[in-house]
């Protein structure tokens with residue numbers, strides 16, 4: 165079955181840090197639904213190696229990202245324990261292909277969510293909110309794909325995530341849609357955006373995720389981390405860099421990039 169075959173090809177490419185041609189060159193008729201099944205099979209292969217699912221990431225939820233990638237539909241991917249990097253520690257580029265980093269807002273889920281969340285229920289299922297960085301590393305040649313099925317099959321390009329050590333208790337009255345995100349590279353501002361860049365409000369991204377997961381018969385489990393999607397373009401990682409994200413009212417998160425290949 166081609167779902168299994170493509171999942172294996174992508175999994176090998178990830179393990180070997182090797183770029184491959186995008187899937188739709190060979191299978192132009194690949195559908196989005198099939199791509200989510202390839203993603204799921206890829207996660208199953210990782211679980212077989214002992215990794216654990218720890219959360220979900222939304223992608224393509226801001227205009228800046230949609231325009232950077234030329235794709236305009238929000239998507240999701242899965243976060244694994246092996247992808248976690250602690251706040252303030254080192255990210256080693258060895259084993260990566262062409263990584264980029266981007267600024268996100270993240271949620272911690274405290275109760276299983278089945279079905280589409282209603283806005284009024286968000287306070288009952290979210291315990292914390294915090295800044296996070298995501299490192300993307302598409303397995304496709306030159307980080308280019310022109311169709312949604314390619315990127316979805318590739319676990320929506322996710323490679324690592326760095327949640328802030330500082331978290332804030334979720335409070336529905338805190339204006340999560342009016343915060344400034346500032347991404348710094350070596351102490352200089354690289355990108356700034358308002359949190360409303362993320363589907364008008366990062367909470368909308370969480371709600372949209374719950375809807376997409378329901379469509380695929382999946383549960384958003386208690387304990388999960390959810391990345392709402394980058395508010396600005398991603399920054400390519402090249403050389404030794406110190407990356408820091410500060411989110412107004414929430415705190416900061418940082419990572420040091422070690423470029424030894």
Ligand code: OOG
Nearest residue numbers: 223224229320321393394
């Ligand atoms: C797709 C993943 C996008 C985000 O936050 O928008 C994403 C990509 O850019 O390759 O993670």
Ligand code: MG
Nearest residue numbers: 223298393394
């Ligand atoms: Mg992202």
